[in-house]
Amino acid sequence: MKNLFAHISLFFFLSPLALCAKDYNASLFGIKSDGVTLNTQSIQKAIDFIHEKGGGKLDFYVGRYLTGSIRLKSNVQIELKEGAVLVGTTSIHDYLAVEGKRGLIVAEGQEHIAVFGKGVIEGQGAGLFDALQKQIQKGYLTENAQEASPAIVSLSHCKDIRIEGLHLQNACGNALIFSHSQAIHMKDVAIKNRALPLLNGIVFMACEGVLCQKLFIESSGKELSTSADCKSFTLEGCKNAAGKLLVFGK
Amino acid sequence: MKQIHPTLLRLLLFLVSFQAFTKDYIVSDFGAKNDGITLNTCSIQKAIDFIHEHGGGRLVFESGNYVTGSIYLKSNVTLQLDYGATILGSTNPFDYVKDKKIGWMSMIFAVNQENIGITGKGTINGRGFITANNMVNYIHRGVYTDPLKYDRPNETNRPQNIYFRECKNIVITDITLRDPASWNQTYDQCKNVYVNHITVDSKSYWNNDGIDIVDCDGVVIKNSYFDAADDVICFKSHSPDFFCQNVVVDSCVGRSSANGLKFGTVSRGGFKNFKVTNLTIFDTFRSAITFAAVDGAEIENIVVDGVRSINTGNVIYLRIGDRWGKGKKPYMKNITISNVYAEIPLGKPDAGYNFEGPIEDLPRNISPASIVGLLENKIQNVTLKNIHLVYPGGGNPLYAKRGLSPAELDGVPQMRDAYPEFSQFKELPAWAFYVRHAEGVHFENVTFTANKKDYRPAVVLDDVQNASFKRFVVEEPESAGKQQVFPYKSSAIQLN
Numbered sequence: 001m002k003n004l005f006a007h008i009s010l011f012f013f014l015s016p017l018a019l020c021a022k023d024y025n026a027s028l029f030g031i032k033s034d035g036v037t038l039n040t041q042s043i044q045k046a047i048d049f050i051h052e053k054g055g056g057k058l059d060f061y062v063g064r065y066l067t068g069s070i071r072l073k074s075n076v077q078i079e080l081k082e083g084a085v086l087v088g089t090t091s092i093h094d095y096l097a098v099e100g101k102r103g104l105i106v107a108e109g110q111e112h113i114a115v116f117g118k119g120v121i122e123g124q125g126a127g128l129f130d131a132l133q134k135q136i137q138k139g140y141l142t143e144n145a146q147e148a149s150p151a152i153v154s155l156s157h158c159k160d161i162r163i164e165g166l167h168l169q170n171a172c173g174n175a176l177i178f179s180h181s182q183a184i185h186m187k188d189v190a191i192k193n194r195a196l197p198l199l200n201g202i203v204f205m206a207c208e209g210v211l212c213q214k215l216f217i218e219s220s221g222k223e224l225s226t227s228a229d230c231k232s233f234t235l236e237g238c239k240n241a242a243g244k245l246l247v248f249g250k
Numbered sequence: 251m252k253q254i255h256p257t258l259l260r261l262l263l264f265l266v267s268f269q270a271f272t273k274d275y276i277v278s279d280f281g282a283k284n285d286g287i288t289l290n291t292c293s294i295q296k297a298i299d300f301i302h303e304h305g306g307g308r309l310v311f312e313s314g315n316y317v318t319g320s321i322y323l324k325s326n327v328t329l330q331l332d333y334g335a336t337i338l339g340s341t342n343p344f345d346y347v348k349d350k351k352i353g354w355m356s357m358i359f360a361v362n363q364e365n366i367g368i369t370g371k372g373t374i375n376g377r378g379f380i381t382a383n384n385m386v387n388y389i390h391r392g393v394y395t396d397p398l399k400y401d402r403p404n405e406t407n408r409p410q411n412i413y414f415r416e417c418k419n420i421v422i423t424d425i426t427l428r429d430p431a432s433w434n435q436t437y438d439q440c441k442n443v444y445v446n447h448i449t450v451d452s453k454s455y456w457n458n459d460g461i462d463i464v465d466c467d468g469v470v471i472k473n474s475y476f477d478a479a480d481d482v483i484c485f486k487s488h489s490p491d492f493f494c495q496n497v498v499v500d501s502c503v504g505r506s507s508a509n510g511l512k513f514g515t516v517s518r519g520g521f522k523n524f525k526v527t528n529l530t531i532f533d534t535f536r537s538a539i540t541f542a543a544v545d546g547a548e549i550e551n552i553v554v555d556g557v558r559s560i561n562t563g564n565v566i567y568l569r570i571g572d573r574w575g576k577g578k579k580p581y582m583k584n585i586t587i588s589n590v591y592a593e594i595p596l597g598k599p600d601a602g603y604n605f606e607g608p609i610e611d612l613p614r615n616i617s618p619a620s621i622v623g624l625l626e627n628k629i630q631n632v633t634l635k636n637i638h639l640v641y642p643g644g645g646n647p648l649y650a651k652r653g654l655s656p657a658e659l660d661g662v663p664q665m666r667d668a669y670p671e672f673s674q675f676k677e678l679p680a681w682a683f684y685v686r687h688a689e690g691v692h693f694e695n696v697t698f699t700a701n702k703k704d705y706r707p708a709v710v711l712d713d714v715q716n717a718s719f720k721r722f723v724v725e726e727p728e729s730a731g732k733q734q735v736f737p738y739k740s741s742a743i744q745l746n
Contacts, residue, residue: 029393030342030384038289041319041344049393068292091281093292131281138279140300 021077022056024049026065033063038089040068050076055112060084060119068094069150072107072115080119080166088150088172090127092135095150101177103154115153116164123152123171125195132172149173149196151203155181163189170195175219179205186212193219200225204233212238217246224248273307274330275300277316284314289340291319301327306365311335311372319345320409323360323368331372331425339376339409339430343385343394346409352438354406356413357430360420367421368412376411378431379454385431405457408432414440423447429454434478438464439492445469450476453507453604459484460504465492465519472500479605481512482531487519487547490578495522503530507600507607510534510562513549514542515669518574521547526554535600535607537564537619538592541585542670544571546578552585559592561599565639566590566619567672570627570687575667582623583630587637596642611673615645615704618680620672623687624664625713631690641681643700643726650677651705659712659738662686680710680736682724691717698734700726708734711743718744 029046031039043058047070050056055075062083068091072078080086088104095102104123107113115121132148135141141148149172155161158181168175169192176191178184184207193199201217202224204210208231217223218241226233226249238246280297282290294309298321301307306326313334319342323329331337339357340346346355357376360366368374385403388394396403408431414420415438426449427434434452437443443466452458460476463469464486476482482504485494494513504510510531513521520543531538538559543549559565566587570580594616600606619639623629652658662675678684682698685691691714698708708724711717717740724734737743 028391030344030388036287037342040289042342045344045393091288091290091293093281093296135281140280140296 022053024056024058026058026060031065033061033065035064035066035087038066038068038094040070040094043067043070047071047073047076060086067104069096069102069104069106071096072105072110072113074110075112077114077116080115080117080121082118084117084119086119086121088123088128088152090124090131092128092132092141092148098154098156099179100147101154101179102148102150102173103152103177104150105153107155107158109157111159113158113160114162114164116162116166118165120167120169121152122169123150123195125170125172128172129196146173151175151177153177155179157181159183161185165189169193171199172196174200174203174225176201177203177205178207181207183209184211186215188214190216191219196220204230206230208232210234212236214238215246272328273305274310275307276310276312278312282316284312284316286315286317286338289317289319289345291321291345294318295321298322298324298327311337318357320347320356321358323358323363323366325363326365328367328369328421329358331368331370331374333371335370335372337372337374339378339381339411341377341380341384343381343388343409348406349413352413352415354413354436355409355432356411357409358412360414360417362416364418366414366417366419367423368425369421369423371424373426373428374411375428376409376430376454378408378429378458382408382431382455402456405432408455411435414438416440418442420444426451428452430458431455432457433459433462433480436462436464437466438488440466442468443470445471445474447473449474450478453477453479455479456605458605460506462486463494463497464488465494467493467495469494469497471502472498474502476502476504476506478504478506479603480506480508482506482510482534484512485521486514486516487521488516490518490546490576492519493522493548494520497524499524499526499529501528505531505533507535507603507605509536509540510538510559511554512540512542514540514544514547516545517543517547518545518578519547521549522551524552528556529554530558531562532560533599533603534562535598537567537672538562539565539587540567540569540670540672541582542569542571543580543582544569544670545574546576546580548580549582550584554587555589557587557590557592559590561593561595563594563599564617564619564672565592565594567670568621568629568632569670570623570629571668571670572624572666573668580627581630585631586633586635588635590637590639592638593640594642596644611671611676613650614673614677615650616642616681617673618678618682618684620678620684621686621688621691622684624666625687629688632688633692633694634696635694637693637696638699639682640699640701642702643681643704644702645681645704645706647705652677652679654679654707654710654736654738656738659710662712678710679706680708681706682708684710685714685717686712689715693719693722695721697723697725703728707732707736709736711735711737711740714740714743716742719746722746
C-alpha cells in the first residue's frame, strides 16, 4: 500500500514538469566542454535562467565540464548526454554545503528537479581529499576531513527528485545525500564510490517516498545508509558489486 | 586651503598604524594557482575571510598569474601583489557579481570595510575587452538583459577592476591597473583614500576611466600615471547629500580619449576644497580640466597650480548646467587656476589610441577654453594666473562661423540640460577664451598665442560682470590693431 502511494505521488509530481520543458544547450550560457575551464558560475547562470523562465532542461553533450558546486533550482532538469562528464574541481573552497553537507550538486527547498542521462559525474575524490587535508593542516579549515568531504549530490528539503541513468564515481565523501526530502525516484544509476575508504553510496535522512529501481552501488563503505525515520521506501532490483540484492534498513 | 591639513595628518597617522600589524599569508597556501588558467575566486575569498577573522594581515600574491572573478575585500586585509604577480580577471561575465547595494559589477569589491589596501608592484588586469564582448554575445542570445544603448552593454553590466563603497582608510600603492570592461577603480562614499605611485594603462573598452572618486572625504592621489580611454582622474558626486571634499592631487600624468581632470558628469552633491598641483595631460581628446556642475553640484575652493597640457583638445572647461533638474541650485565659485602652459593641436590629439574619442559637434573651428554658467546661476570668482595657451588659429568662417553681432552671440545655444563637453556649442565666437554668465573673472599675466590668423577675437565675454585683464598679451599673426577682447552685455571690464 505504501509502495503504491509512493508511485502515485511520483506520477503526480512529474507530469507538470514534462509539459513546460524547454531544452537549452550548455553552450548557450558559455559553458565550456574543455575539461579546463571552471564552469561553476556559467552553469549556475543557466540553472537560474531556466528556473526564472518557468523551467526546462539543460543539456550537456559529449565533453568534460569542470565545475564547483552548483545549486539546482525548482523545475530545472539537467541531462548529461552520452560522453558528457561533469567533473568536480579539486579545490575545496569551491564547494557549497546544504545542512552542513557539501556537494557538487546541491539544492535546498526545491521541487521538480532532475539529473539524468547516459553521462558521468566524476567527483575527483582523491585529489579533492588531498587539497582538503592541506587546508585542514594549515588551519584554514576547522572541520574534520570526514565532515568537510563533499558528496556528488547533496539535497535537503527537496521534493520530487529524479536521478536516472547516470554513472556516478569517485566522490570525496558519500556519493549522494538526501535529507528531509520527499518523492525521490532513482533508476538505472551506477555508483562507484571507492576512491577513498569507508564511503557510502547513498545516504537517506528523514526522507519520505523513495523509489530506487535497478541501482548498482559499489562502495568502500555501506551501499545504502538510511535513518530510522525514513518512510515509504521501495527498492526494486538494486544490487551491490557482489550481486547481492540491497534491502531497506540493512 | 586650511581645511586640508587635518585630513593629511589623519592619513599620515593612519599610514603609520597601518604598517604596525602586518602578518603575511601566501595565497597559494589556500589552494590558489598561479597558472593563469585556474579560476581562483573561491580560494582567494576563503583567504581574505580567514585573514579578516584572524586579526588582519596581508594576502601575498607571489609572482604568477592568478585568474579570479568577483571577490570581496574585508577589514584589515591588504592584497599585496609582488613584482611579477598579476591578478587576471575572468573573461566570463558570469564569474562577476553585480553587487545589490552598489548596482555595478566589479572584480574586487569592498563594502563597509576599513583599513584595507592593494599594494605592491604587481598588476590587476581585467581583460575587459574579451569580457565585455562576451557579455555582448550573451545579450544578443537573450541570456542576459540589457538595452545595448550605443550597441554596448551598460557600464553597470561590465566589471570594473575595483569598487569600494563606504570604506574607511584605503591604501592603494605601486600597483598597475589594466583593461577593465568598465571603469578602472571607484571609491564611493569612502573616507581617507590614499593613492600613491600607481599606473593605469587602460584602453580596452568604452568608459575605461582611470580613477573615479565619488562622494569621498579625504583623498590623496599622487605620483601616478594614467593612460585611459575615458576620463583620467574623475571626481563624481552621485548623491545630493554627499560631497567630494578635502582632496589633494599631486604630480600626476594623464592621457585620455576624454578629459584629464574632471568633476562630474554626475554632479549632485558637489566638490569642495581641492588642491591640484603639478598635473601633466597629453594626447588627450577633450579638456585637460573640466569642472561640471550640471546636476545641482556645489563647487568651491578649488586650487589648480601647475598644469602642462600638451597635444590636448581643450584646456579649461567650467560649466554650470541644469541636467538633473530636481530643483537643487548649483554654484561654482572661488576657482584659482595658475601656472598653466598648453598647446592645442589642429589635428585629433588621441589619433591612433584604442577607443578614440568620438568626433562630434561639427562643423566647428578649434574651440576656445570656456567658462559657461547659466543666466540665473553664474560662475563666480575665477582667477587665472600665469597662463600661456598656444592655439593653432586659422579659424575659417567659410567652414564654420559665429560672428559678433548680437543675434549671433545670443544665438549660442544655452544647452542647460545637455551633457557638458567643451565642444557642445559647436562654433564659438572666440579662439582662445569664451566666458558667458559669470561674475568676477580675473586674468593675470596671461598670454594667448595663435600660430595662424583666426577670424575670431581671442576673447568674448557675454553677460560677464567684473572681469579684469592684467599683464595680458595676445599674439596673433597679421592682426595688428585687432580688438582681441570683445565684451557683450558685460560690465566692469578692466583691460591691463
